[in-house]
Amino acid sequence: xxxxxxxxxxxxxxxxxxxxxxxxxxxxxxxxxxxxxxxxxxxxxxxxxxxxxxxxxxxxxxxxxxxxxxxxxxxxxxxxxxxxxxxxxxxxxxxxxxxxxxxxxxxxxxxxxxxxxxxxxxxxxxxxxxxxxxxxxxxxxxxxxxxxxxxxxxxxxxxxxxxxxxxxxxxxxxxxxxxx
Amino acid sequence: xxxxxxxxxxxxxxxxxxxxxxxxxxxxxxxxxxxxxxxxxxxxxxxxxxxxxxxxxxxxxxxxxxxxxxxxxxxxxxxxxxxxxxxxxxxxxxxxxxxxxxxxxxxxxxxxxxxxxxxxxxxxxxxxxxxxxxxxxxxxxxxxxxxxxxxxxxxxxxxxxxxxxxxxxxxxxxxxxxxxxxxxxxxxxxxxxxxxxxxxxxxxxxxxxxxxxxxxxxxxxxxxxxxxxxxxxxxxxxxxxxxxxxxxxxxxxxxxxxxxxxxxxxxxxxxxxxxxxxxxxxxxxxxxxxxxxxxxxxxxxxxxxxxxxxxxxxxxxxxxxxxxxxxxxxxxxxxxxxxxxxxxxxx
Numbered sequence: 001x002x003x004x005x006x007x008x009x010x011x012x013x014x015x016x017x018x019x020x021x022x023x024x025x026x027x028x029x030x031x032x033x034x035x036x037x038x039x040x041x042x043x044x045x046x047x048x049x050x051x052x053x054x055x056x057x058x059x060x061x062x063x064x065x066x067x068x069x070x071x072x073x074x075x076x077x078x079x080x081x082x083x084x085x086x087x088x089x090x091x092x093x094x095x096x097x098x099x100x101x102x103x104x105x106x107x108x109x110x111x112x113x114x115x116x117x118x119x120x121x122x123x124x125x126x127x128x129x130x131x132x133x134x135x136x137x138x139x140x141x142x143x144x145x146x147x148x149x150x151x152x153x154x155x156x157x158x159x160x161x162x163x164x165x166x167x168x169x170x171x172x173x174x175x176x177x178x179x180x
Numbered sequence: 181x182x183x184x185x186x187x188x189x190x191x192x193x194x195x196x197x198x199x200x201x202x203x204x205x206x207x208x209x210x211x212x213x214x215x216x217x218x219x220x221x222x223x224x225x226x227x228x229x230x231x232x233x234x235x236x237x238x239x240x241x242x243x244x245x246x247x248x249x250x251x252x253x254x255x256x257x258x259x260x261x262x263x264x265x266x267x268x269x270x271x272x273x274x275x276x277x278x279x280x281x282x283x284x285x286x287x288x289x290x291x292x293x294x295x296x297x298x299x300x301x302x303x304x305x306x307x308x309x310x311x312x313x314x315x316x317x318x319x320x321x322x323x324x325x326x327x328x329x330x331x332x333x334x335x336x337x338x339x340x341x342x343x344x345x346x347x348x349x350x351x352x353x354x355x356x357x358x359x360x361x362x363x364x365x366x367x368x369x370x371x372x373x374x375x376x377x378x379x380x381x382x383x384x385x386x387x388x389x390x391x392x393x394x395x396x397x398x399x400x401x402x403x404x405x406x407x408x409x410x411x412x413x414x415x416x417x418x419x420x421x422x423x424x425x426x427x428x429x430x431x432x433x434x435x436x437x438x439x440x441x442x443x444x445x446x447x448x449x450x451x452x453x454x455x456x457x458x459x460x461x462x463x464x465x466x467x468x469x470x471x472x473x474x475x476x477x478x479x480x481x482x483x484x485x486x487x488x489x490x491x492x493x494x495x496x497x498x499x500x501x502x503x504x505x506x507x508x509x510x511x512x513x514x515x516x517x518x519x520x521x522x523x524x525x526x527x
Contacts, residue, residue, distance in 0.1 A: 019509055026494055033231040033493040047233045055239055 052139070060137045068120045068135040071113050073153040077132035080108035084124035084133055092117035093124060098158065101166045102173060111153040115141050205283050212288065216477065217431045218248035220484055227485065228492040255427075258420035267321015268422070274314035275429045282307035286439060287361040289449045289472035301349055301359045301444065304436045308396055311433045312338035315397070318426075319414035330414035333403050333499045340506035341395030347514035348388030351521040352444045355381060365448035375445040380520030385445040387514045389487070392441070394506045396433040399491035403499030438480045438487075446483070449476040 035041065052058040063069075080097025096110035125133050143149050158166075222237070222245060229236025237244030285295045285303035295303070312334060319331025352374055353359045356367035368374050375385040393401040405415055418426050442448065449472040459468045497505070 026490060030490055030493045033489075036233050037227065037230050045233070046235050048235050050235065050238065 060139070063137055063139070067137065067139075068122050068125075070115065070136050070138045070141050071118070071124070071151070072134055072136045073111050073113070074132040074134070075108055075111065075153050075155060077130045078108050078111065078153075079130050079132075080106045080111075081129065083127045083129065087123045087127045089121060089123065090117045090119050096154070098163070099166065099170065101169045103170060107155060107158060107166075109154050109157050113151045113153070114149065115151060116146055116149040205280065208283055208286065208288070209280075212473070212477070213283075213432065213435065216435055216481075217428060218252075220431065220435070220481065220488075221248040221251070223481075223485060224488050224492075227488065231489070231492050252424060255424040256421055258423075260420050260422060265321050265323070267317050271314045271318035271321065272422070272425070274310055274317065275425060278307045278310035278314065279429060279432055282436065286436065287365075287443045287448070288439075288476060289469050290362065290365065296361050299359050300361045301353070301364070301440065304440050305346070305349065308392070308433050308437060309338065309342065311429055312395060312397070314429070315414050318418070322414075322417050324417060326416045327414060330405060330416070334397060334405075334414060336503050337397050337401075337403060337499070337506070338395050340503040341391045341393070341510075343391070344387045344506060344510035344514040345391030345395055347518050348384045348391060349444065351381060351384035351514075351517050352388075354518075354521050354525055361443060361448075364443055365450060368447045368450055370447065370450050370452045373445060373447040378521075378524050380517045380524060381445070383513055384517040384521065385441070387510050387517055388444065389437075389441055389483075390510050391506065391514070392437040393487065394502055394510070396430070396437060398430075398434050398437075398487070400494050400496050401502045401505075403497065403502045434484065434487075435480070438483045439476070441483060442476060442479045446479050449473070451475055 049064075050058060052060055052062055080095055082095045082097070085093045085095045092114040094110055094112040094114075095108065097106050097108045099105075100107040120135075122135065125135055141149065225247065226236045226244065237247035240246040240250045282304050285300055287296075287300070297303075316331045316334045316338070319327045319329075319334060322328070322331075349359075352364065355374060355377060356364045358364065364374075375382050390401075392398070397403070397405055415423070415426060451468075451471055455471070456468060459465075459471070
């Protein structure tokens with residue numbers, strides 16, 4: 001508090017000064033909202049939009065072009081690199097992958113997106129190199145159980161004998177190259 | 181004589197029927213307080229949406245006008261999440277007491293007063309204090325951290341707000357020479373308001389309104405119920421029907437404080453004298469009471485919307501800032517207003 005300086009009068013001046021200053025500040029922010037209330041000029045339009053459903057007579061097609069709906073991963077194109085997992089600020093993506101039958105084929109066994117933690121920031125979609133991870137235009141993902149909010153796009157766990165088979169297949173494919 | 185009695189007599193009831201005061205109270209509650217609550221709740225949501233470039237309620241009825249009704253119905257059909265504690269029962273009792281005990285003393289026009297005593301002003305004031313006490317007890321009875329903090333904050337705020345607003349009342353009492361509603365109204369005219377009588381009374385007006393906001397924890401000075409830092413404080417564990425009653429109690433405090441402010445400072449229910457004598461010549465007492473009530477409520481709504489405008493355009497104050505503001509700014513200003521009014525009245 002800067003009230004108590006040299007003399008009573010200076011203290012009184014600063015006291016009144018702070019009262020007037022804060023009153024002006026409050027009045028200033030009040031008047032700053034007036035153009036929005038009266039719909040003047042640039043402040044005319046609302047920044048929010050009605051929820052797309054029959055009552056507002058809007059559909060998913062009326063969503064803004066860059067709207068970010070639920071995530072979808074095209075597992076055929078996914079390389080399982082895990083960039084999305086690393087960039088996710090909410091930590092809601094879980095990726096596990098291993099070599100497939102060929103060196104160029106990666107088996108993405110787990111690709112889980114936990115929508116109960118997802119913040120729909122879109123960083124994962126931005127960073128996705130093969131562009132397999134996309135936002136759909138689906139926006140209604142309510143569920144009765146928390147587990148139901150986890151979307152699994154993975155190909156499933158590999159059994160031990162399958163893994164052995166792929167290992168042999170890869171060796172068979174690379175053997176002629178070694179020979180040459 | 182009461183306007184409700186007038187209407188009841190017009191409908192063929194005798195004013196001597198036992199229980200008529202109760203009917204009158206129910207009428208005031210049903211036809212004045214509840215519609216006001218719905219109206220202000222709707223306007224608050226819609227206008228704050230406009231101020232913040234949002235859409236606001238738009239589903240229920242034309243432009244969302246039935247939203248308060250929908251909210252109320254939704255709350256009424258919800259069950260309480262937990263069994264009631266003793267503190268909550270005590271709070272319910274206090275809230276209900278405050279809601280209905282002061283109804284009789286609300287000034288709603290020259291013909292609309294059931295109780296007008298030498299200390300009328302202090303009856304709604306007491307009601308506001310009881311509301312604050314009930315909110316504090318509710319918070320302390322919850323045995324949760326937000327509840328406790330909210331209860332303690334409510335106690336600190338109501339203590340801080342009482343002092344300046346009480347002195348604000350004293351200023352007007354000194355100016356009008358009485359605390360009687362009728363005397364307070366008689367000291368003002370249609371556009372001859374107490375708050376413009378001299379600068380000290382304008383100061384007293386500001387102090388009284390500010391003190392009331394602190395006392396009743398109304399936005400923007402609602403630190404005891406802050407959503408951001410204590411998750412709604414006292415209101416955090418109140419659900420369903422209790423929440424409906426709680427919100428109604430909070431609105432009632434705001435409403436009654438605004439009515440008090442209008443009667444004390446803003447020309448009460450006074451309509452132009454010529455209009456009044458014209459109605460009297462027509463022997464239309466009901467018309468007088470209706471016009472007076474409309475004029476009073478109109479001013480009340482404007483005042484409430486003005487406060488809501490400030491609340492929606494400014495960030496919520498921290499609870500220590502609120503008590504600092506009340507003790508450090510409103511308190512001294514109230515004393516200045518009191519001394520100034522005393523000198524002005526003497527000279």
